[in-house]
Amino acid sequence: MVARITKASRMPLNLPREEQKIVIRPRRGLFLAKLEADIVMSAVITAANVPKTTAKADTICINPTQNIIVISTPDEERARYYASVRSLYIGGRSYETHAYCTAPHGTVKGVIRGIAVENTAEDLHENIVNQANPQALEAHRIGNTTSIVILFAGTKVPNYIKYGSIIVKCGLYRQHHNLCKTCGKIGHRADVCPTPETKICFACGAPNPTADHAARCKPRCKLCNGAHATGTEGCTNKYEAPFVVTQRRWERRNAASAFSSQDFPQLPSQQQNEAHLSKRGRSRSRKRDKSRRQSASRGRSTDGKRSENMNYNRNQQRPGNVINGAQAINPQAANRNPLNHVAEAKDNTIQSLRNENEQLKQCIAEQRAQMQEMNAKLNQLINAQQQQQRQVTPPPPQSPPQSQPRPPTPKENNTNSAMEVQVPVTTEANSAEPETIDVARTSEPAPKKRALEYARERRVNARLDSLEERQDRLEQTMKANYETLSQGIKATNDRLDATNARLDTLVTPVHGMQSTVQGIQTKLDALIHALTASGLIPQQAFTQPQ
Known part of the structure; x- marks a missing residue:
């Protein structure tokens, strides 16, 4: 019943959140559920003195469960006009109303207790809404009590606030369910009761109670079905769930449903x-x-605890072939582990990363082998060039032995004008024959063969220089490839670590699911044990066939 009333009391979801909301609470028995919507709209617009053309941008909504009118407007001036409505003229009669602006979206209410009643509204605003409490927006007292409701910006209520110079504990404000002590119904309060002439007993709900009704009154709570008046002290359902709590639950459910069916194993279907x-x-x-x-x-005693006949140790050894409740519903439930699927996915991911790492290692090994092969070929080429250079370059010429010149003869003296002398020169053809050398030609350059050898040596040196430059370029290229491969291996290791961390976060919700499954299985085992113990169902129904 509480869930139905709560669902019926909700406002439409298409009201813009950023607009201001004004609530009008009619009094003196105005029954909004029995009125036409256009009549209520005309009465509100007329009472607020807002032009109809301008009011088309606003939204007026009737909540028949709470018997209130909610207005949503984007304009602050029109919001003040709607909040100033003090009466509605409907059906030739004027009904007193109370209008106020609700808390804006993105705020939350907190409550503090123990503030003296002598403090005025100005004192509350001065001691709470200040720099010491930057999130506090507004504060007002609940009736004539010592409790103060504070409006905070955001969705979190601080544990403590500063009231003047003292630290006061603050908690989340939980509103009571709307209970009418006039008609005894849930959903609206007594100030907006559409049937104020109805008289009932608020404790037991008996209509038109007499003077001696208190002696035979048996209270019954409409919220928790307890033996007390509805919503009084001790009722477990007297508070409504705050919006921020409902929103957090909704976000948790959405976060849990965001996982795909592959992340968690499926339970046995209802079919x-x-x-x-x-x-x-x-x-x-x-x-x-x-x-x-x-x-x-029968399974629970008077103090709310499970009786002794329902205590069942599911870990003890079962005699014979007796199976548990989960196996009776699904024989494969015992062999199914909720962590197997996640562990298998984790192992597959780790194995794929390891395979990729092995491929990178093989690529590095191949690059190193190619580098070694190129170095070997380069060394062979250098050795061949050096050997060829040694074969081409002749040994340095040996100076011939100097012989003592013969004394010139008279005949030679006569021919001395020709400036020719006979010098014994050793040659390959005939080392005994003297060679005639012109003394005037001794100052000429070396033979042409020496120049050819020098040119060949320069070409060999140039080729060696080019080979060395090529070797340097190869070393630089191999070094760059090695650095690239090292970065790839490091990135792969980082991805592996990130995957392990993500898989660890996925395993945590699965442990909670496993505990839930184990709790359900424990309840089924206890139920089957109770049924078989009471004799309502024979034990052979849960025994595996031979």
Whole structure:
């Protein structure tokens, strides 16, 4: 019932969040659910003195459950006009109203307690809304109590705030369910009750209670079905869930549903459960449902704890071939581990990264082998060039032995004018024959063969220089390739670490799912044990066939 009332009290989701909201609470028995929507719209626009052409940009919504009117407007001036409405004229009668602006979107309410009633609204604003509490926007007292409601910017309420010079504990403001003590219904309060003439007992709901009704009154809570008046002290459902709490739950559900079906193993489907249970017949299932309710009622003692006959140790060794409840519904449940799928995906990812790392290592090994082969060929080429240079370059010429010149003869003296002398020169053809050398030609350059040898030597040196430059370029290229491969290996290792970290974060929710599955399995085991112990269902129904 509480969930139905809460759902019916919600406003439409298409109201813009950034616009200002004004609530008008009618009094003196104005029943909004029985009025036409256009009549209410005309009465509100007329009371606020807003032109109809301008009011088309606003949104007026009737909440029949709470019996209030909500107005959404983007203009601050029109918001002040709507908030100044004090009465509505409908059906030839004037109804008193109370209008106020609601808290804007993106804010949250907190509450502090123990503030003296003597402090005025100005004192509250001065002591709370200041630089010591930068998130505080507004503060007002709840009726004539010592509790103060504070409006904070954002979605979090601080644990402590500073009231003047003292630190005060602050908590999240939880609003009570709207209860009407006039008609006894849930959803609206007594100030906007559409039927103020109705008289009932708020404790038990009896209509038109008499003077001696208190002696035989049996209170019954409409929120928790407890033996007390609705919403009084001790009621576990007297508070509504704050919007920020509902929003956080919704975000957690969306975050949990964001995982794909491949991230978590699927539980047995409901169709398989129904198909398995339908094999036992309709009458048997009804009997089991009845016995299940009976066993559930007998399974708890008066103090709310489970009785001794429901205590069952699922870890103890089961005799024979008795199987547990999860195996009775799905025989493969015992062999299914929720972590197997995630662990397998993690192992596959790690194995693929290892394979990629091995490929990079093989590529580096091939590059090193090529570098060694090129160095060997280069060394062979250098050795061949040096050997060829040694073969081409002749040994340095040996100076011939100087012989003593013969004394000139008279005949030679006569021919001395020709400036020719006979010098014994050793040659390959005939080392004994003297060679005649012109003394005037001794100052000429070396023979042409010496110049050819020098040119060949220069070419060899130039080729050696080019080979050395090529070797330097090869070394630089190989060094760059080695650095690139090293960076690739480092990036692969970083990806491997990031994947391991992400997989570790994925494993954490799975542990929670595993504990949930184990809890369900424990409950099923306890239920089957209770059924078999009570004799409602024979034990052979949960025994595997031989």
